[in-house]
Amino acid sequence: MATFFSRLAHLAAGLCLAVALITPLPLQAQTFTDGQKDQIRSIIRDYLLQNPEVLQEAMVELEKKQKDAEKAAQTAAMKDFSGALVNSPRNIVVGNPQGDVTLVEFFDYNCGYCKRAAADLRDMMKSDPKLRVVLRDFPVLGPESVEASLVAIAAKNQIKPDKYWEFHQKLLDGRGRVGKEKAIAVAKEFGADAAKLEKDMQSPEVRAALEETMRIGDALKLQGTPAFIVGDEIIFGAVGEGPLKAAIASVRKCGKAAC
DSSP states (O other), X not given: OHHHHHHHHHHHHHHHHHHHHHSOHHHHTSOOOHHHHHHHHHHHHHHHHHOTHHHHHHHHHHHHHHHHHHHHHHHHHHHHTHHHHHHOTXXXXXXXXXXXXXXXXEEOTTOHHHHHHHHHHHHHHHHOTTEEEEEEEOOOSOHHHHHHHHHHHHHTTTSOHHHHHHHHHHHHHSSSOOOHXXXXXXXXXXXXXXXXXXXXXXXXXXXXXXXXXXXXXXXXXXXXXOEEEETTEEEESOOOHHHHHHHHHHHHHHSSSOO
């Protein structure tokens, strides 16, 4: 509702400007009296009441312009962070590290849709041995998510690369909220040392890795999780294997997510 009234306010301001622009120039140079202002408001009100479809048309156009601006900002951010997204030394890579196509996932360990998407990624990595997957912790669902991400990033230095996906999936598959204690308990099952994890999760490097992902996510205007990047496209939500496989196939064919 707040968004509606915000857009309505922008529209009203635009209509006021339009009235000013079509007013003869000498009058524009004058300061409107209170009576003139009331007349202008009355004209705008009457016009909108008689032509309410104008509001809808204007809001549709505003929505389109906002989406276009957001898309342009995302495209620019994709170019700015293309190297870090795919090849940052802080990246956590699963699947085939030398794969010919990279899929980047932004996720939160307490995101129900991310749990669903994990099964899709597992099946895709099994059926596509050339797929490279970059896991980016994007904890947007509270302090527990942040703690779980810090543990998971720190665990990268202790859990063998070929076992990290199993660790990651077990964290996502668990019941209830995932925080520091649960993340450390699961990491211990894969050979990690709890005391070292406690220390490393506070280290500048682990913090920098998380901050890097948050900075990229903000630049890409990600509103939630999961979000996937394949080639030059951002795919939002747990969309299933179909759209992801199609984007991967297109990247292999022409270098873009849509040929």
